[in-house]
Amino acid sequence: MRRREFITLFVSMAATPLAAQAQQRARVKRIAFVSPALKVSEMGLSGPPQYRAFFEELSRFGYVKGQNLVIDRYSGEGRPERYSELVRDVISTHPDLILAVAARLSLDFKMATTTIPIVTIVNDPVALGLVASIARPAGNITGVTIGTELELIGKRIELLVEAMPGLSTLSYLVSRSYWEDMRGAAAREAAKRAGVSLKAALLDSGFYLTEYQRVFSSMEGADALMVSDEAEHLATGAAIVELAAAGRIPTMYAYGEYVRLGGLMAYSIDLPETFRRLANLIDKVLKGTSPGDIPFYRPTKFELSINLKTAKSLGLALPAMLLVRANQVVE
Missing domain, CATH: 3.40.50.2300 (Response regulator)
Structure with missing residues (x-):
């Protein structure tokens, strides 16, 4: 059955003045991290190596537990027939960004929203009909293209x-x-x-x-x-x-x-390297760059x-x- 949980990032941080802390709390961003198959419990630091790389890279960009980032994790548990319900649930929470892994989910999210930024990993986003161009995706989607x-x-x-x-x-x-x-x-x-x-x-x-x-x-x-x-x-x-x-x-x-x-x-x-790139793309979007202006990244390491x-x-x-x-x- 579809499940939803949330995870926040852990990173040590020196004490900051109360005013700065209040300012950071006002800028808390919420990401919906959606996997088509992995269990929610596997989508964290204890999961496959790429997830540790992803969270560590987000920490390197300055995202801190409870201060400026919350990640809600969702799993489709390998059941495409339930994706439309899952997509509706995610959209209803109004996240600042959706990280959707794989083609089916990405296409469903594309149909569901034109305003919430979507970062994805797919083989060929142009052939799939996700975007018009890898270099200039336009719209609300960017991410990683694995290749044909x-x-x-x-x-x-x-x-x-x-x-x-x-x-x-x-x-x-x-x-x-x-x-x-x-x-x-x-x-x-x-x-x-x-x-x-x-x-x-x-x-x-x-x-x-x-x-x-x-x-x-x-x-x-x-x-x-x-x-x-x-x-x-x-x-x-x-x-x-x-x-x-x-x-x-x-x-x-x-x-x-x-x-x-x-x-x-x-x-x-190279999945750890790819997920580090995803963190880089997410950072750009959360800091104000339109996904449609960010070219899809194409991995060179296999x-x-x-x-x-x-x-x-x-x-x-x-x-x-x-x-x-x-x-x-x-x-």
Whole structure:
């Protein structure tokens, strides 16, 4: 079920005159931090490394607990059918800024408000219809653009082929809506360029454990699996990794968190660095810059994560050059 909680930032601060403290209290800003899948309890300093980087960067910009910033955290818990209700709840609180992660939520917020600033992370905001231009977004939205599906999926397939030179058929764990829109088309084109046959392992009825179990039980004839970058998968991330292990399916993921859970490989943007950039964008907006005047940031750092223990359990002898290039190796 959708949940809402709030978190405030912790940073030590020398005592200030009472007048200055009163002035700061008058400028308290409220951010709505909305994740499509992660639990609210995971969206803080004790969560994945990118969240610690995010909060630490906000602290570096001078945002202080109880004085000038409050962050309300919301989770869609991997249930897109509940996003419209979640969006209404968030909008009704009239935050100063909304940080919305991933495409579905960002599009819903775009439809819901043209006045509250929105900062987001998406693959291609222009192709998705979020903004008119990456350089000059216009409107009330800015954020981080990860890149096109064609680029990222092409790289993930390339790395899988390097790990498994005989790879010819690849299953793609993906929702039907994703598979049938431009993102699915980009995935098929990337596979075609790599000379790999791509088969959809379709989630037809949502991101539910029973649906994942159905898909894995019916999966056959593929040399490996790739999981789409849909953030909703993260709500069931541990179960996906377990199902892949039970089926002895070498799997490529879109986020390093899966590798820490026991997944074989992941190729993604450098998430801590990206979330530091998000904090930078948020700071600019809260200080008065219109989101429409702030270009989308495009990350230049990417991370390859590999779980050696998982590779050994699958009987994969990964090439030494691949391991050398990995940013994170779990043993």
